[in-house]
Amino acid sequence: MDAPVIGFSKLSKTEKVNWLVDTYFDGNTVVHNTITRYWNQDQKLQDLHDGFSENTITNYYFPFGLAPNFLIDDKLVTIPMAIEESSVVAAASKAAKFWLDRGGFKTTIKSTIKSGQVHIMYSGLHGEMDAFYAFAKADLLQSIESINASMKKRGGGLLDIKLVNKTDVLSGYYQLHATFETKDAMGANFINTTLEQLANTLREKAKEFQGFSLGKPEVIMSILSNYVPECVVNVSVSCKIDELGTINGVSGADFARKFTRAVDIATVEPYRAVTHNKGIMNGIDAVVIATGNDFRAIEAGVHAYAARDGQYRSLTRARVENDVFTFEADFPLALGTVGGLTSLHPLSKLALQILENPSAQDLMRVTAVCGLAQNFAALHSLVTTGIQAGHMKMHLVNMLEQIGANDDEKLLLKKAFQDKTPSFSGLRESLADLRRK
Secondary structure, eight states: OOOOOOSSGGOOOHHHHHHHHHHHSTTHHHHHHHTTTSSSSSHHHHHHHHTTSOOOSSSSOOOOEEEEEEEEEEEEEEEEEEETTHHHHHHHHHHHHHHHHTOEEEEEEEEOEEEEEEEEEEOOOOOHHHHHHHHHHHHHHHHHHHHHHHHHHTTOEEEEEEEEOTTTTTTEEEEEEEEEEOOTTHHHHHHHHHHHHHHHHHHHHHHHHHOSSSSSOOEEEEEEOOOOOOOOEEEEEEEHHHHOOBTBOOOOHHHHHHHHHHHHHHOOOHHHHHHHHHHHHHHHHHHHHHHHOOOOHHHHHHHHTTTTTTSSSOSSSEEEEEEEEEEEEEEOOOOOOOOGGGTOOOOOOOOHHTTTTTOHHHHHHHHHHHHHHHHHHHHHTTTTTOOOHHHHHHHHHHHHTTTTTTTTHHHHHHTTTTTOOOOOOOHHHHHHHHHEE
């Protein structure tokens, strides 16, 4: 590309594709066909997908799968999962099956409060800001009544606002900290609209207040927070040690001992904790994506929560007390089941129907269960047979595709490697042997 493209967003989708192929691929028709064959033949559906983003040229597919047999709070649930990584859905399903006859998963919603902040700078005395807040608070609350009305009818809305002095961490920094209940909506638009109105009212009231000695406070920005330490669900599994049975040749007692040590290591060692929690997010993200929620927001909030005491740690906990093995976690999950993509994407709507049209709290429960199940499955393998044997077998289909095996060769190679851990070099050698014969 020798020069910038002007007016790219105004080009049609076909023109965008042609520009891309001509500019970067010398007009290669194979590339052009790769892009266009992922277009949906239903033009109305394709237009819907194009509207989800900007400058779209095609669709990027994720596999949409099911993990059945989850017993959650004594109810059987099938969990929809959208993810491209091999073995994730299989691992979740395996964990579901393991706990199905051992009491299943138990959940508790600890809180559903979300927050946002109006960020303010003022270099005068702290007492002046306190006095201003007392002067302005009633008008701040009154100014958002119309915005708040609809959410209040659903049992939610603004819960509280308070002025927070943050000058100990940044000179002159204050924030108007607002807390919200948004019921079944994720609530981003509602929260941001409310915060911007609070900011506007704060600016107006600052003009009236006579108690400032060094100019007026400056509103820097108003925005919700994706850190939701008060929107938390607890999830756990538990059974007696002797009910664990023998696991991959390991006694229940030894399995529980090694399992709890593995979690302890992830609690104190950040190098391990990051990978440990990434595995949890394999399960959580897959449900979040399938149901049309914002997985980037969930990721950011969860990882911040994992470092809330100043060190990044495991999100899960494990213990053995009185011969009872318990594995649990608290996950901060701000999810919605109405509005946004949940109401627009046909497969997101289908996913919510599979979950029997859950409330936001119910979706928190299911998503948390999938995260804990994923972590249990990973640690189950790590402390017994190791992670690679099962993972690479699940990855075998992708590997066979990459080395160019045809359908008959795939069947033969799958059989040949059913008791082996496959590698690209081993598969290529076996494929070459097949073809020589």
